[in-house]
Amino acid sequence: RKEVEQDPGPFNVPEGATVAFNCTYSNSASQSFFWYRQDCRKEPKLLMSVYSSGNEDGRFTAQLNRASQYISLLIRDSKLSDSATYLCVVKHLMNRDDKIIFGKGTRLHILP
Amino acid sequence: ETGVTQTPRHLVMGMTNKKSLKCEQHLGHNAMYWYKQSAKKPLELMFVYSLEERVENNSVPSRFSPECPNSSHLFLHLHTLQPEDSALYLCASSWDPSYEQYFGPGTRLTVT
Numbered sequence: 001r002k003e004v005e006q007d008p009g010p011f012n013v014p015e016g017a018t019v020a021f022n023c024t025y026s027n028s029a030s031q032s033f034f035w036y037r038q039d040c041r042k043e044p045k046l047l048m049s050v051y052s053s054g055n056e057d058g059r060f061t062a063q064l065n066r067a068s069q070y071i072s073l074l075i076r077d078s079k080l081s082d083s084a085t086y087l088c089v090v091k092h093l094m095n096r097d098d099k100i101i102f103g104k105g106t107r108l109h110i111l112p
Numbered sequence: 113e114t115g116v117t118q119t120p121r122h123l124v125m126g127m128t129n130k131k132s133l134k135c136e137q138h139l140g141h142n143a144m145y146w147y148k149q150s151a152k153k154p155l156e157l158m159f160v161y162s163l164e165e166r167v168e169n170n171s172v173p174s175r176f177s178p179e180c181p182n183s184s185h186l187f188l189h190l191h192t193l194q195p196e197d198s199a200l201y202l203c204a205s206s207w208d209p210s211y212e213q214y215f216g217p218g219t220r221l222t223v224t
Contacts, residue, residue, distance in 0.1 A: 004154075031210070032210055043216060043217050044155070044215050046213070087155070091209075091210060100145075100157050100213075102155040102157075103154060104153070104154040
């Protein structure tokens, strides 16, 4: 099983719809989780951290399911500007250092 | 946004050249990172510096040599690179390795 797995997509979703995607991780000791978005030929930008209690920021909701070892991202009322690649990031302590693993990303296309 | 800056933005170099990539962060962070992003691959963490001390080196070939003279600056010295080293090189910083990271715009490197 890969350390961090994401469905590469693309997810083609009409504007205004709700879309959700997951990211699974293999190490049960993982401690920190984040979602980033990356536009074509640009750097990743932090979208939101994922807390044990979940996290909501406007139209975006992130959840953590430790039992099943995945995090999710829900986007409501999708906009054309939401089109991007969404990267999942998982961190865990290995020996005394943090290990940081990026998923390959899920491509999202919002259709007019 | 000028929190993390990188220069140059584009670089073309021959396999026998020596060049350096520069990263500067203006966020007061204590940790800095180098990542490599190749087409169709996830972000690969290369080096992590925390309080100017290298804390992670992910089996990166010695033709890549990092330098962190202070907590605001990070360099990646390049020599005798191979064409497969062509990629987007991203710098990031964070308060410490367990916190979310902020990325610079990247240097797009082409090795001829």
